[in-house]
Amino acid sequence: MTELILQRPAPSNTTWVAVCRLDDLEECWGEAALVGQEQIALFRLPGGQVHAVGNIDPRTRAAVMARGIVGSRGTAPTIASPLHKEVYDLVSGACLSGGEGLRAYPVRCVDGVVEVDVAA
Template structure:
């Protein structure tokens, strides 16, 4: 999928719970958005790269990693890379926070 750098407002910052995934639909894509304990907001495709999938928004957040709720794979919320010994990656999306507005860069 080609992205054009379009800013799409997806949420109000103060309405994003800390350390809990929220799902937003952008086009036909489910995006999981997380506000981390340090206040940074991260976004990635809401699907584990494991062949059986898994909704990442339902996973456990630890630092800047999400644990796949089905297979316990550890995935970086920074770059989407699955941590060894497992392999794979998840599409990540840039986020901009401006005042109370959270924008996904599409």
């Protein structure tokens, strides 16, 4: 079994949930997934990086973040809301203009399967 950690380390009480195959995610494009009761947006970036944040836009409460615009600020990967263009850090979920942020989820890929910890 091979394991590749794709985002920040998860706490030791992590419960990983399989979401999709890594090959199902297109680079620089978001996909929405319902994991338990959580709507998440998954983003695969060049180099095999995968990030997961909440799919609910904090400003409008619409489930649209998976359709956001992938970009970067310096070396930090970002996602801009498709509605009001608020920009969020994909690693931490922080709003770069100081507003309410997105929830960021630990992500890993095991044997080509993307797993997310929604309990973190």
